[in-house]
Every structure is written in C-alpha cells, then in structure tokens.
Amino acid sequence: MAFDVMLPLRDVLTELNHDNSVRVVVLTGAGRGFSSGADHKSAGAVPHVAGLTRPSYGLRSMEVLDDVILAMRRLHQPIIAAVNGAAIGGGLCLALAADIRVAASDAYFRAAGINNGLTASELGLSYLLPRAIGSSRAFEIMLTGRDVDAQEAERIGLVSRQVPREDLLPACFDIAARIAAFSRPGTELTKRTLWSGLDAGSLEGHMQAEGLGQLYVRLLTANFEEAVAARAEKRPPVFTDEK
Numbered sequence: 001m002a003f004d005v006m007l008p009l010r011d012v013l014t015e016l017n018h019d020n021s022v023r024v025v026v027l028t029g030a031g032r033g034f035s036s037g038a039d040h041k042s043a044g045a046v047p048h049v050a051g052l053t054r055p056s057y058g059l060r061s062m063e064v065l066d067d068v069i070l071a072m073r074r075l076h077q078p079i080i081a082a083v084n085g086a087a088i089g090g091g092l093c094l095a096l097a098a099d100i101r102v103a104a105s106d107a108y109f110r111a112a113g114i115n116n117g118l119t120a121s122e123l124g125l126s127y128l129l130p131r132a133i134g135s136s137r138a139f140e141i142m143l144t145g146r147d148v149d150a151q152e153a154e155r156i157g158l159v160s161r162q163v164p165r166e167d168l169l170p171a172c173f174d175i176a177a178r179i180a181a182f183s184r185p186g187t188e189l190t191k192r193t194l195w196s197g198l199d200a201g202s203l204e205g206h207m208q209a210e211g212l213g214q215l216y217v218r219l220l221t222a223n224f225e226e227a228v229a230a231r232a233e234k235r236p237p238v239f240t241d242e243k
C-alpha cells in the first residue's frame with residue numbers, strides 16, 4: 001500500500017465512478033498476493049505536504065489511504081475483491097471495503113497492526129470487520145494478529161466463497177457478468193441500501209428507504225414488466241431501465 005500505488009488506485013476509482021460503460025469492478029493483486037499492507041522499504045511520496053510538520057504529514061498520509069477505502073464504498077458499481085493471496089493489514093482493509101470477496105484457496109488474511117507493536121485498527125478495519133464476521137470473531141482476530149486461511153474465511157463469512165487459484169478470476173467474472181445483466185439503478189440502489197442498512201438506526205427507518213428505492217425503479221422503468229414477459233417466454237430478460 002505504498003503511495004505510488006494507492007494514489008493511482010484512488011484516481012482510477014474516480015474515473016470508474018464516472019465511466020458509465022463499467023457495470024462491475026473486479027479488484028485483484030499483481031503476482032501471488034492481494035496486498036501485503038504497508039511497504040516497509042519504500043512508502044512512496046505523499047502529495048501536497050511541503051512545509052508540514054511530522055504530525056501533520058502523518059495526518060495527510062492517512063487521509064490519502066482513507067480516501068481509497070471511502071472511494072470504494074462510494075463507487076456506483078459493485079466491487080468484487082478477487083483475493084489471490086495474502087491480504088495483510090491495509091490489504092485486509094481493501095478486501096473488506098469491496099462489496100463481495102472471493103478468495104483463492106491458498107489466500108489468507110491478517111490484521112497485522114498488533115503484530116507490529118501498533119493497533120490493529122486502521123483504515124476502517126474496526127468498523128468493517130465486525131460487520132462482516134461479528135464482533136467476537138473480529139475482536140479475537142484483531143487482538144491476536146493470527147492468520148485466517150481461506151477455508152476459515154469462508155466458514156465465518158469473511159469471503160463468500162473460496163476456490164482454487166486458477167478458478168479465482170473466472171469465478172469473479174461469472175459473478176460480475178450476472179450482476180451486469182441486471183438493472184443499473186437496481187444494482188446501484190441495492191449496493192447503497194445494503195451498506196446503509198449496516199448503519200441504520202432502526203429497522204423501520206431503513207425499510208422506508210428500501211421501499212422508496214424499490215418504488216423508484218418500479219415506477220420509472222418497465223423492468224418489472226420485462227421480467228414477467230421474459231419468464232413467460234422462457235428467455236433471459238433485457239433490462240433497458242427505460243419506461
């Protein structure tokens with residue numbers, strides 16, 4: 001997670017957010033790892049820090065990394081993390097910021113901060129991990145700094161599935177193709193309401209937000225009628241998102 005990688009990633013996410021030809025994003029690592037977290041040899045350069053003291057420099061540095069996680073969360077398109085190896089520290093945070101996680105069978109996860117004499121909490125990890133796997137498991141994993149292999153990750157819900165390494169990208173592309181076949185506003189609103197549901201103050205309030213989203217797509221498109229017709233004609237539906 002050197003800045004010479006994270007800054008271009010942030011820029012690409014911004015571009016993708018406005019690229020209406022892109023319906024789903026698959027994020028994976030180069031080589032045999034997803035992301036090993038902080039680069040201890042060369043962190044890269046942080047922009048716009050001339051004249052700052054060390055404390056302010058640190059704050060700006062964290063802000064750059066935070067922006068990547070938040071950009072993933074805000075992206076219009078769903079993100080599938082194809083975890084092709086180690087996802088350590090900030091790399092675990094990147095995986096958790098994705099909407100769907102699929103792991104290679106030899107991948108593993110580690111909240112590494114505690115192992116480095118720091119806190120295990122970084123880049124939203126203490127927010128995202130308990131919501132993914134429950135508080136007790138998250139506390140244990142973050143406080144012990146132990147590795148979670150792909151098989152355990154699947155069992156506890158950290159990933160939706162784990163597959164042989166050679167099947168990882170094909171499996172993610174299959175999920176992406178299925179998502180891309182659905183309504184664009186339906187997909188975007190589903191992602192949005194799933195995340196907002198994790199923060200909802202009440203069931204009743206969240207149900208109202210869900211209902212408005214459902215009505216929005218139902219009344220402004222002919223997607224429902226197309227789905228009914230397609231089932232009757234035994235063909236795949238074609239959602240145009242038009243009325």
